[in-house]
Amino acid sequence: MQIISNHIVEAITLITAIANYKHIKGTRYVYFIPVMAFVLFGELGGVYFSKPPNYNVSKNLHIYLVITTVENIFFGYQFYHMIQSRKMKMFTFVGTALLTVAMSLWLFFFVDLGSLITNTLGVAGFFFSCLSCFFLYEKFVINEHTDDKITLIPDFWFSIGILVFWVGSSIPFMLYYFLKNDQILIWGLPLYRFFPQLFSVFLYGCFTAAIILWKKYQKQF
Numbered sequence: 001m002q003i004i005s006n007h008i009v010e011a012i013t014l015i016t017a018i019a020n021y022k023h024i025k026g027t028r029y030v031y032f033i034p035v036m037a038f039v040l041f042g043e044l045g046g047v048y049f050s051k052p053p054n055y056n057v058s059k060n061l062h063i064y065l066v067i068t069t070v071e072n073i074f075f076g077y078q079f080y081h082m083i084q085s086r087k088m089k090m091f092t093f094v095g096t097a098l099l100t101v102a103m104s105l106w107l108f109f110f111v112d113l114g115s116l117i118t119n120t121l122g123v124a125g126f127f128f129s130c131l132s133c134f135f136l137y138e139k140f141v142i143n144e145h146t147d148d149k150i151t152l153i154p155d156f157w158f159s160i161g162i163l164v165f166w167v168g169s170s171i172p173f174m175l176y177y178f179l180k181n182d183q184i185l186i187w188g189l190p191l192y193r194f195f196p197q198l199f200s201v202f203l204y205g206c207f208t209a210a211i212i213l214w215k216k217y218q219k220q221f
Contacts, residue, residue, distance in 0.1 A: 005197060005200075005201050006043065006196075006197050006200040006201060006204070007040065007043060007044060009200065009201050009203075009204035009205055009208075010036060010039055010040040010043065010200075010204055011040055012204070012208055013032070013036050013204045013207045013208045013211070014032075014033070014036040014037055014040055016208045016211050016212060017029075017030075017032040017033045017036060017211050018033060020211055020212065020214065020215065021033065023214060023215035024211065024214055024215075027214070028077065028078060028081055029154070029210070029211060029214050031074060031077070032207065032211060035070060035071065035074045036207075038067070038070055039067055039070070039071060042063055042064075042066065042067040042070075043063075043064075043067060045063050061117060062107060064117075065103055065106060065107050065117055066107065068103065068121065068124070069099075069100060069103040069104065069107070072096060072099050072100065072103070072124055072128075073096060073100060075096075075128055075131075075162060076092055076093070076095070076096025076099075077096075078155075078158060079092050079128075079131045079132075079135060079159075080092045080093060080096075082135050082155050082158075082159070083131070083134065083135055083138060084138060085134075085138060088131075088134055088138075092131060095127050095131075099120070099123070099124050099127065102120060103120060106120065121169075121170070122170045122171075124166075125166035125167070125169055125170030126166070126170060128162050128163075128166050129162070129163055129166045129167055129170070131159075131162075132159040132160070132162050132163035132166075133163065135155070135159045136156070136159055136160075136163075139155075139156075152213055152216065152217065153213070153217060154209075154210040154211070154213045154214045154217050155210065156210075157206040157207070157209045157210040157213070158206065158207065158210045160206055161202060161203045161204070161205070161206025161207055161210075162203065162206075164199060164202050164203070164206075165196075165199045165200065165202060165203035168198070168199040169196045169199055172196075
């Protein structure tokens with residue numbers, strides 16, 4: 001089985017969360033442990049079914065759809081508690097619920113996911129990018145947060161990781177329909193696979209930083 005960069009950073013995030021269990025226990029960050037374990041083993045399964053002699057495109061795409069659904073619920077849950085605006089909380093809840101329902105329908109009623117899943121991922125990327133931007137705006141502009149050490153705030157890294165990941169990954173996902181018959185390859189990978197793998201290193205690196213900073217940040221409040 002091929003181990004690639006995103007598997008390594010996912011494992012690092014999971015190990016970091018487990019190592020800091022006593023500090024994140026009883027908080028919303030404790031859900032990093034089951035979510036990252038699910039993502040890591042799910043993606044390893046996705047690689048298993050995409051390589052000979054186990055090649056199965058259908059199983060591969062459905063595995064990644066389940067992984068994305070779980071991650072979306074986790075992201076939505078975090079932003080729901082991070083954002084203070086009641087209207088945006090409702091927007092977060094409804095948007096996350098709609099994405100979950102849509103992906104569940106694709107999972108159970110569609111065999112050929114193709115453009116369907118990539119377009120849905122593009123929409124999810126736009127949605128979570130907006131939530132990230134709103135959180136940063138609400139936290140540091142509306143509330144006039146004047147903490148000089150912004151880099152010591154865990155949720156800052158959480159939101160920045162999601163923002164950079166989805167901004168970098170959404171466009172290739174949305175272009176899948178136009179490029180599927182004439183794929184542009186980078187290092188042998190199509191754009192909709194190369195960029196998510198590339199930016200996932202930054203995403204999970206930010207998650208790791210957020211988990212590490214959680215203990216110190218919690219003591220301040």
